Amino acid sequence: MNQLANKLDEALAGRVPARYLIPLFWQHGESHDLLATEIDAMHRAGIAGFVLESRPFPGFLSEAWFDTVEFTLRKAEKFGMKVYVFDDSHFPSGYADGLIERDFPQYLRQLLRMNYLDAIGPRPGVSLAVNAWQQTSEDRLFKVVAVKMTDNVDGLQAGSAVDLSDRVAPNGVLYWDLPPGRWRVCLFFRTREGGEEHTRNYLNLLDPAAVRCYLDLVYEPHYRRFKADFGRTFMGFFSDEPRFGSASSYEATLGRMPMVIPFDETLPEELAAAAGEDFTLSWPWLWFGDGEAAARARTIYMDRVSRLYSENFTGQIGAWCRAHGVDYLGHVIEDNGAHARLGYGNGHFFRAIDGQSWSGIDSVLLQNVPGFTDGRFSSMFCVSHDARFFHWGLGKLGSSCGHLNPTMRGITFCEIFGAYGWNEGLRYMKWMTDHFIVRGVNRLMPHAFSPREFPDPDCPPHFFAGGHNPQWRAFPIWSAYANRLCHLLSDGVHRATAAVLYHAEAEWTGGDFEPFETAVRALALGQIDCDVVPLDMLAEASVSDGRLQVAEETFEVLVIPYGQRWPETAKAVLQRLADAGLPLVWLREKTLPLPGESVAANKLVDHLRSCGQYDLTVTPAAPDLRFYHYQFADGDVYFLVNENLRDGLQVRLSFRDAKLQFGYDPLRNCWSPEPSKKEFPLELAPGESRFVIRGVAPPTESAWTRFRPNTVIQLETKWKILTATAEAYPQFTPFQEQASLGNLALPGLLPDFSGTIRYNAVVSVPPCAGRMELDLGEVWEVAEVAVDGVPCGTCIVPPYRFDVTGLLGSGRHEIQIDVTNTLAKKYGNNVYDRGLLQDPSGLLGPVTIRIE
Structure with a gap:
């Protein structure tokens, strides 16, 4: 097979198929003409398709909505583009445009709240007004459990729990003879209150009947209307950030913060089956205590709710989509480690997206900022972004699932660029593209195209923006680049040296732990690549000749991040792999009696290289x-x-x-x-x-050798400066002449200008016989050059160098340099742009001619 050779030929010839960029396309009820203009622009830019997203659409699921879907399908079909539909009236998914709340309240989200009272005995004949702890008329008492305490804070004595539920009389009062000692009386109520308010009226993600209702309300109507397009132009559905919503927090780990927790009528039975006994006496340990009793209870609970979510929500929707010939895409909230927690999380990243056709993640709201690679940093929507997770963990988490889950076929997408503000131009976009693709992402979902009247204040940037974005002219350079990257990194197999154990179970136990990204960072700094592998997949994995095999991936070593406690299942899985000959390496400290060496994170790369476990040396x-x-x-x-x-x-x-x-x-x-x-x-x-x-022969055309200048001439000339907004381009207005170059976004110059700044100059060049480059130096941020009217190309990122060989011969020449900034200067007074320092504008130089 000549798969790689053919892909490279396609890239060099400009024939990369447009199947890798699938942006969000927002719908607010605009006219067909406006929608057609945006779709035309996408098509011209090499975009494969789009996700129709109600943002919100007035009358989602109405005839007007289906008319919009019909029109966009026909328009996309004309261009061979593919259409996906966002599965709700607004994010996050699971609201069904309010129909669950209105017509099926029995399927709304259920939670369990715990209130407690501390008491010291002995005190015979006491009573407690349990009904006084009800917060709403919908609250229902679930259990009352008392536990003896081991200290004056939150310590609980194992084996001391007593079920007092049957001692609550019909009048709502608990009657009990309080034994000697310090006791904590825990009251458990089924409730709909106390979680994230934004998702209060969303469906119960643990209930298969609730999710079936969601399918009937949202998915089935689309199928009835567009059955003939399913699998042809209508390619699937997209879910955005479904979550438990048990707390408005990324940090919702059991035992680490007070909160309500996800609940369902079947959950007590599920937990009892997993525990091998009635779970009633274990409920208090989900909130309090430590040690083995707490670790066991929390692990059982998290294991079951994450599996129920996987089976009943993502799994059920994914199965429906496969049965109807379409894909199911989506992503959860991964932020700051929420992927392994409750609250904004779903308990376990790999389980949460297991039913999807592709793996998926997102980077929005300034979560990835160049230079922030460790510690914490703030933005306008989060005072404490976890830089280590976003820089080292997020991309690898997503791509690992894409590599290791066979149904995902090696595909991982990233919803990207959203709500970074207008200051996020093509230069920033190229950095983010590289960041995620070098970590294994091979599909991009740019956020977003909006046909709303410009400027749409909703989460800029918007790439086309009805033609008002001055960088749109250069957007095809970025899209062609991104398409080439994805093309050369699809349809093959990723190769990495190390597998890193996903840490979720260690966190669930309540013990001290290090997240998986600690190991990923240590490896990446020394150019050793890895995938993150959960215990579920390790349990099914095989070992051959000392190499771990998971799906099509193979690894030479398993790196285990520090976990003070691991469940017994982890011990059994790791023991089996070690017995089969797989090398284990434990970061910081080995906490299970298993083979393998303990290694500090900063010594990990040296250790693996000493064992011959590496791919390349730098x-x-x-x-x-x-x-x-x-x-x-x-x-x-x-x-x-x-x-x-x-x-x-x-x-x-x-x-x-x-x-x-x-x-x-x-x-x-x-x-x-x-x-x-x-x-x-x-x-x-x-x-x-x-x-x-x-391993393949080089092509016969498009060869290039790096430019090695031996002469550099700095241009000293007068520059005639003109300006044109996106709306006026290519009609320019004179601004001024100046002999020096610098930042024009300063008071008295062009502080509020967004658009293209043209620099015209006449230069004299001495005779030369070698290759020549025009180097613009520092530019903000897109540069286009012409010499004597001959176009020399466009650069969207440094180095801003242009081949002018044969154009700048001896004599006088006219040089034209167009520099286009972002819309932040004119429209940056908003909640999104305030989170980034704005860059300069214009040509800062120095401008030089480099001669080889």
């Missing part, structure tokens, strides 16, 4: 270099990114085997020869990316 050390190894039947690709936006790097890559190899620049879409078969010299500018292609 000399000298380059902690900002990321890589991703992807394999086809006829060869391998290594995608490499310099994540440092200030400093370039020069390193030598050493591979473990000798193969024919060459470099490929996916932004410039050209390749460069490399005679060595085992080493590769790599030079990357700040933020630059490159592929190393191994």
Whole structure:
């Protein structure tokens, strides 16, 4: 098979199929003409399709809605584009446009609240007005359990719990002879109050009948109307951030914060079956206590609610979609580790999205900011983003599920760019694209296209914005780049050295733990790649010749992040793998009596390399270099990114085997020869990316060699400056002339201007015979160059260098430089843009001619 060779030929020839970019397309009830204009723009930009999202649409599920769906389907069909439908009237999914609340209240979200009273005995003949603890008329008493305390805070004595439920009289009063000692009386109420208010009227995600009702209300009507389009143009549904909603928090770990918890009528039975005994006496340990009793109770509870969510919500919807010939896409809230918790979470990331056709994550609201790689940082919507999770964990979490879950076929999407503000231009977008794709994402869901009257204040940026976004002209450069990346990193198999154990079960126990991203970070800093693997998948995995096999992925070692406690199931799974010959490495400390060495995080890479467990070697050390190894039947690709936006790097890559190899620049879409078969010299500018292609013959065209100047001439000239907004372009208005270059977004210059700034100059160039480049220096942020009226190309990111060989011969020449900034200068006074420092505007230089 010539799979890789064919893909590279398609990329170089500009024939990459448009199937990788599927943006959100917001619907508010606009006219067909406006919708057609946006779809036309998407198609011209190489976009594969879109997700129709009510934002909100007046009358979701009405005839007007279905008319909009019909029109967009027909328009998309004309272009061969694909359409997905957001499965609710607004996010998060699970509201059914209010129909659950209105017509099926029995299916609304259920919660369990715990109130408690501390008392000291002995006190015979006491009573407690349990009914006085009811907070609403809908609250229903579930259980009353008393537990003896071991301290004056929250310690509970194992084996001391007493079920007092049958001692509550019909009048709502508990009658009891309080024994000697300090006791905590816990009152448990079934309730609908106390969780996240925003999702109060959402369906009960643990109840299969509730989810079936949701399918009947939202999915089935679409199928009845568009059955003939299912699997052809209507490709599936998209769920956005469904969650337990038991707290308005990312930190909702049992025993670590007071909260209500998810509940369902069948849950007590489920927990009893899992525990092998009545769970009644274990309920208090979900909130209080520590030690083995608390660890066991919390693990059983979290295991069951996360499985019920997986089976009854995602699993049921996914099965329905597969039965109807379409895909089911979506993502949950992963933020700050919520993926393994209650509250905004769903208990277990891999289970939560198990029924989906693709793995999915999102990065919105300034969750990924260059430079924030550790610790905490704030934005306008979160005072404490977990930088370690967002930088090292999020992308790997999503792509690992895509790699390891066979039904996902190696596909992971990221909903991306949303609510970063207008200051997020193509330069920032390219950085985010590289960040996620080098971590294994291979589909992008840009957020968003909005046909609403400009400027739509809802979560900018909007890419086309009815033609008002001045960077739209250069958007196809980004989309072509992103399509090429995804194309070369799809339909093959990811290759990584290490598997990292997903930490959810260690967190559930209530003990001290380190999240999986601690290990991912340690490995990435030393160029050892990994996937994150949950215990569920390890339980089904095999070991052959000392290598772990999960789906199509193989790993040489399993790295286990620190967990003070792990459930017995973990011990059994890990013991089986170790007995089969898989090397185990324990970060920080080994806490189970199993084989393997304990290694500090900062020594992990050295330890693995000493054991021969690595893919490539980088000399000298380059902690900002990321890589991703992807394999086809006829060869391998290594995608490499310099994540440092200030400093370039020069390193030598050493591979473990000798193969024919060459470099490929996916932004410039050209390749460069490399005679060595085992080493590769790599030079990357700040933020630059490159592929190393191994095992296939190089193409015959589009070869490129790195420019090595021996003469640099700085242009000293007068610049005539003109401006044009997106609406006025290409009609420019004179601004001023100046001899020096600098930031124009300053008082007295153009502080509020958004659009294109044109710099015209006449320069004299001495005679030269070699190749020539025009280097613009610092630019904010899209640059387009013409010499004597001849276009020389457009750059959306540094380095802003243009090949002008043959254009700048000796004599006088007219140079035209168009620099386009973002809409932040004119429209940045909003809640989204205030969260980012705004960049300068214009051409800052220095502008030089580089001669080889």
